[in-house]
Amino acid sequence: MLEPADQTAPLIRARGLTKRFGSFTAVDEIDFDVAPGEAFGFLGPNGAGKTSTMRMIGTVSPATAGELSIFGLDPRQDGASIRARLGVVPQADTLDTELSVIENLLVFGRYFGLSWAESRRRATELLDFVQLTERSKDRVEPLSGGMKRRLVIARALINEPSLLLLDEPTTGLDPQARHLVWDRLYRLKQRGVTLCLTTHYMDEAEQLCDRLVVMDCAKIVAHGSPRELIEKYVSREVLELRFRRAEGETDDSAHLDGQLEGLAERVEQLPDRVLVYTSDGEAVAAAAYERGLRPSSVLVRRSTLEDVFLRLTGRSLVE
């Protein structure tokens, strides 16, 4: 009864989805589909409307206008049925600090209507999956940020969800902890779990997402795979030039004055460096040197989603 008629139908479908808080518009008529089995990302700076969108998908925030269906169901009517099949990793760890690590999972199993035996079986398995078996009986408070996040992920998996919502899954974690989280999410994806995540980290979006939308100021400004977005909006490579600040000079690149004109597809001047978008960074660097430019440092790198975002909005993603 609750299954969508068409198995290839999108797990999430949004059309004209809008969320307003009073006169403030947090999400402004966005359209997107999330297909079964894919990892879908919302990329954007803080305040772009990512969390509001995730809360609407999680059925804990009613849409102001537009259509939204999850598993082909209407969140206004079937919130409980939708949530029964969702796993949610919220931005802030909402762990139960009065309970131990394993009790956090057990009680969540009960909230989902699992038997004690089944909750225990899954909890034990999930603690192993997120490498927290040794901390099973410990209190939650003293766990590190990375451990807490892994526990929240385990908790979100207790009902064996077909769709996992992750709101900034690695914000605030150190690099090692982030990689561990990414690794577990990648394994889930391999098992066929659909991932829907928000992030303001480029590398996270590139690592995890098959497809993503770029959000800025409550709207979707671009969508595609990370590769498609890079190909569409920026060049293959980026040449980063830094110039030594001359005596009394405030703007590093003031003396550039179009000296890079004609060498590259596009030039972006940032306060601390100049980004030159080109298909061949080495060649442009050499040509610039020919023209007498003497940058203090030269770096050729692959274009990233950061460049896409900069191109689309004229601003950096993480200020």
Place this chain on the structure above:
Amino acid sequence: MIAPLAVGRRQSQADRLVRPTHIVERNTMVYRHTFIVIFSGFFEPLFYLLSMGFGVGALIGDVPLGGGKVPYAVFVAPALLASSAMNGAIYETSNNFFFKLRYAKLYDAIIATPMSLGDAAAGEIMWALLRGSLYAIGFLAVVAVFGVAGQPLVPSPMGILAFPAAMLVGFGFAGAGLAVTTFVRKWQDFDYVQLLLMPMFLFSGTFYPIDAYPPALQLFVECTPLYRGVHLIRALMTGTPDAGIALDVVYLAVLGAVGLVIASRRLEKRLLA
């Protein structure tokens, strides 16, 4: 009975009964770590019974009740049972509930599951009642021991109904407590709650009949929830029921139910924005 406002309107009757029990399970898990805390609520009414009922009671002798006279301890014991049911309900639904709502973010986590906030609120009330019932059983056991020892405190067989009556008092106060706590902004606000509870405990016909008051004040006291609870339990334990007990039952049931609805709505407004 409770229709959640915004999301997940469809819910089967079975789920509605079962889901709140998961909150009881969760709270039981928490108290497994610190079980001794629960006993404090058992000793309080017992100490009052000893000091007021028997200590002060020895000076007072018998008091008039329902046309007859009863020993002071018999007069006071039902009121102490009602107050302990009130206190048990208030402990859980004030500070403990506030902590879970504002600091532990328990319900922020729960809304990601099929449980509704109405389920959570009903679960907290169930838990408060369960805790209250432990106190009631403990108190009634002590009362029974006095009876066996030749100090009968419950002259009427109707006294057996004192237990469900104490549950009803707990339900009324748990619902009201939950609703009030959703309006509380900071810990200090609970001082105002205490400022209401303390006089209610002292002046609701707990320690002396309210005939002592001028008529206007009597009417006012009769409108307070603890008076209704004391009146109900005293009528049952002493075997002096009057028409007023129907009012007591309706008053307390409505108080609890309205409190539950208000608390559910307030939680939804707060957490499902």
